[in-house]
Amino acid sequence: MLEEALRFAETNKEAALDQLKAFLRIPSISTLPDNKQDVHRAAEFLRDELLRVGMENVQVIETSGHPLVYADFLHAPGRPTILCYGHYDVQPPDPLEEWISPPFEPEVRNGNVYARGAVDDKGQLWMHVKALEALLQTGKPLPVNVRLIAEGEEEVGGEAIAAYLRKHPESLSADVALVSDTDMFAPGLPTLCVGLRGMIYTEIEVRGARTDLHSGIYGGAAPNPFFALAQILARLKDEDGRILIPGLLDGVEAPTEAELAAWKALPFNEETYREHEVGSTELVGEPGFSVLERVWSRPTLEIHGMPGGFIGAGAKTVIPAKAVAKVSMRLVPGMEPQRTFEQLRSYVAQITPRGVTCEVRLIHSGEPVVVGTENPFVQSATEAMREVFGRETVFVRGGGSIPIVGEFQRYLKIPTLLMGFGLPDDNLHAPNEKFHLANFYHGIESIVRFVVLAGK
């Protein structure tokens, strides 16, 4: 069955690309009200193809926002169920003038297909569909059960799918989720992302005087909430970047020795990263940890902005009545959002200077996720990609959050395989988004092999 499926994928490459191009021509920009019908059209396009390749229970599920598309093929009782996930909505294409070919007229150049959504995520979702087609057209029973769910709101917060998951977790029950919406660490290097940081996003608000005061008349007697806030913020981390919140690191799970060794072996140069990606005079962060350890496996605390007071051009001599800092923390395995928030709040209360009052508000949060590399599905995915790329798969983590992974963990109690085939220079959310065609085809083959291996 594997050989037959792979042969089909190989001989139908052109057709797969042509269909993907048709999918990419639909400007399914979820954030623009004018494109609402286009988003729906993309859902229908996907539904039609899932029907055509032989998936069952195919349906467009209407929501209060953009629809979900569901399909399944559940004919392997007693075997694992894989939940394929992708999103068919895309980012707006602006600035249009920077696109070499128009964003919704896909064009192949230099072995890449250029279009908005090429890699994020229509192209990678299409790999799933084409892999399922290759397997189903053999006419042989699939060795696993498969569900596929696609959403049209990933770029605008993913509310509809989260609500659906909360309400109908049983209808998506599975043993593992397969998401292709991430990058390979470097070209040709098969990559599995096995951890994501969680987060808490907070506002720290400090209040001093009852109203804004004149800094000439009251300066020296009235508390300045921005100064108090600066004092608080400066005490949240030490000069080297260590977070000073007591108890924060209790229970934090360090990466395994094997994982750390694997990170060291990755093709990554801190100086190149500093110069080309960050562009600062130095990198900062906790001493004793490499950059990859710091961004993947250590909690961080960042200030995003400080609303309040006078921020116009020129001079206004006001002592503001209040000041706010937008502060978020990234959480690693072993940390819980609510506990972390309480630790932050309690520490801020301790270090709040006299003369002001301080409130810490939680805006939103997400749990950290990690999939053990010894997980059998991880092993299957690794083996599948090794067979395709001829190289050992590398395990990486992501410093950010992919909310759907947390939702799958929370409502379905399943791990997620982040098996992505993008490249770091694919221009996600930017002009000239592309998908390397070799990765598109390698992705289809990897998924075919994974499904077969997962059923063994």
Next chain:
Amino acid sequence: MLEEALRFAETNKEAALDQLKAFLRIPSISTLPDNKQDVHRAAEFLRDELLRVGMENVQVIETSGHPLVYADFLHAPGRPTILCYGHYDVQPPDPLEEWISPPFEPEVRNGNVYARGAVDDKGQLWMHVKALEALLQTGKPLPVNVRLIAEGEEEVGGEAIAAYLRKHPESLSADVALVSDTDMFAPGLPTLCVGLRGMIYTEIEVRGARTDLHSGIYGGAAPNPFFALAQILARLKDEDGRILIPGLLDGVEAPTEAELAAWKALPFNEETYREHEVGSTELVGEPGFSVLERVWSRPTLEIHGMPGGFIGAGAKTVIPAKAVAKVSMRLVPGMEPQRTFEQLRSYVAQITPRGVTCEVRLIHSGEPVVVGTENPFVQSATEAMREVFGRETVFVRGGGSIPIVGEFQRYLKIPTLLMGFGLPDDNLHAPNEKFHLANFYHGIESIVRFVVLAGK
């Protein structure tokens, strides 16, 4: 002559008030382009009255903005020259709905005249004109020389008068300036303001990464300019509010023992001030100094706002490329704006954390001013007010700046007497601005007496 002048003032109270009301009816709002003609009309109104009372060389001096009004009476060779200053422009009256009587229809209630500009500064400027009238109508030679200059841009920065002073300082040469644009410390308490703090207004800008970065992907490696700025700001003052900039206090002149003793005797209660004026849980500032010392005679450092980054509602996970703090310092006698700025800049350079670059920019500055209480004009003013109010004059300072005072000091090399008759609850710049009529008449009498005493 004194008795004759005072008698005239007494018997012409009603006329003086009626004329003031006519002056107040002109909506000379300097900041509103639609009121440009009204501002000019107020200048002409003032010019006509100065002509009528017998002043000489009366002229409306056109500028690139609103005009100046000038007049003099220089017939006391060898005697001192007093430069009277006031402004005939007013603040906008919004919010209109909070006025009990319309802002440009003056109304007398409870012994006060209510109108925009009643006390700031048309009413107080009118005291000068009426005092000069009372003296001139006696037909006897004035014991001093008098110049009067009034501007129409005080509420919008005073550029025209500053430019005129720079260009023609000789045409305003005098021995002392008399300004009535301040408050009495308490009702019935004759007050002379003999010191004002100077200031530097700066922007501290910190830059980290080349562009805004995602805090999930780069958090832990990229420098956060808001955090670096918080670290810098928190080191500018210690926890008790002492400014930590090295050398800052070198040369600072403390108030005299007599001045400090006088401040202690003022009717001032720190707890009442905290509760009713500031409204914070505690007052802050340097230990070992009273509130009045802190706001009048100690340098301060305030943060007004921190532009940059994300300040909208909700959450955006950005590590901003730059962060700015608007920071001003108040300067006391013995401090110079340029030297203070260099000290701040040099200290900030020392404490800038690694990974970021920092620039400190000077937006504007003003010199501190102080008039020794042993100055003979101060003595004359004190005596004049004692005779009127039957109480010893109190010497206070102002924590803020009145730019014209610095300009007089800089271009004319003369001290300024800030002899104001407003009250703390006169609603300057707010709805229901008023001027207590007893203070209006007491002001006229005080100025008449001062002119006579200054000539002795």
